[in-house]
Amino acid sequence: MSTLTDTRRFLSTHARLLERRLAGLLLDDGGPAEAGAVLDVLAGYRNPDGGLGHALEPDVRAPDSQPLAVDFALEVVDQILDSPAGTGVRERAREFAAGLVPYLESVTTADGGLPIVLPSVTRYPRADHWGDGVFGAGLNPTAGILARLRRLEVGGPWLERAGKFCRAEADRALDGELDAHTALNVLRFLESDGDTAGVERLSERIGELTLFHLYPGPGYGLTPLDFAPHPDDPRRRLFPADAVDAHLDVLAAAREDDGGWPVPWTPPGPAALAEWRGVVTLRAAVVLRANARG
Template sequence: MDHAALARAHAFLDTHARLLERRLARLWSQPDPVAAVAVVDALAGYRNADGGLGHALEPDVRAPHSQPLAVDFALGVLGQVLDSPAGGDAVVRRTVTGFAESLVPYLESVTSPEGGLPIVLPDIADHARAEHWGDGRFPVGLNPTAGIVAGLRKAGVSADWLDPADGFCRARIEDLPDVVDAHTALNVLHYLASTPDREWAGRHGLSVADLTLFHLHPGEGYGLTPLDFAPSPTDPLRALFPADAITAHLDALVSAQGDDGGWSVPWQPPGPAAALEWRGVVTANAVRLLTTNRVSYTRNARVLRSGTPS
């Protein structure tokens, strides 16, 4: 990402995005532990009395009530803080761990007897939401349970809640069908990467070739991409995808920057506030992807376009 494009992206965030995404995007160019802790402080603004998070932290669900979806979103933010240049700071790590631990009582309150979580709760139906959330009645599943387990582990959390949740995830992964959607696969692969039982994890990999809602190479319509699974060049999941697919998606990401400096989403959010918030989320994510992949992307692009190694 060249300096002019990066400046335009930050200008868009300054004028359109939430404080959370403005803070988060700066971490990739300013590895300041104080700024990293401020990202966690921004998450605290979405807290409820039950210990969970709501208030449209995930912009497509406008309900103020706490939701597993919002916890999953927050753990993704905390993971980005840890992955940032400031993530190795001891104060930052303690702050991330403390915030993540504080979410566990809420998770305990909404966990099924078998140890799983639904992605949202039916009370979202009392508020505006994107069409794909329907009436808010979803069964417990690997999405989000496996991803939340993985996110808590990454944050350094050790809690009793993890034991039944871990058992739920292992049982569901044992019975996975041959074809799954990309969101479930994303949760499963992060869970498998996080589990300490490496022998068991090695027996339960997923093929990305048959995923639904997935674009191995850039395509039309909504779908997750290899960059959603492995945003960093050092991510172990990067090995699942061919280098030309990564480069093609980075090319597409560069090309998708709008005239106003931001990126858009390929679905219809539930109102103008949600649309702007999502644009902030995806623009901050684009800054992260194009910053962290800059060296390897430049090298791989040169190899793929010339046909010879550099």
């Protein structure tokens, strides 16, 4: 049985509907109908306030809308747009994304940014790293959300305000300590801003990032594959080829006997663990396939 067959079987028995429909698009080369089905599933997570919740991001079990859930959804939309079927549903994707803006406006802080989660997360199970749910506005997730809305040509005052916040905060971040999650959001923003000089400044900091493994190592951290999962991604130039190859080797070897990949942190309960395994398994399979490893 092939690795991809094992992966499909795992997803069919462990993953939630979102990842199963997304697998039909990304692993089975689905067309516009499959791409539209993914958008339909995402719409099921929407609340009356226009935001998204209901454990779309599995570490937050709250039904309440959260900026984190919006960020997760727009990452899925990015995957749709990157697929061959993406052009066929671009307008639907834009409408979905534009419908999120009123919610984002309602939770934006006075300085123009978004907190990654709201204190309402504490009323429901959550991963330990979300603590008391009190977070200030940050580049993670504001910069990534802004960049993805720009890609869809969503406009309006919120994007202008968020852009000013991200510009000021990105300039500060490039001169200070950076974790990998924030750096990836900053990179998306700089690219969407056409700031090639800023991208170069960030590229010089890659080796200094916290929560990042340039080469495989112990503990949690993002890798070059999180920044540039596809071999033709322009960001690949930021990383040594042998570092990318080493991470591909580790990723391929990490597949477990049931056909899925493990989760390197502790989700808040068995449902969250199963959902995350579906997410990380699909991500791993897509990356390995794109790099001719699966």
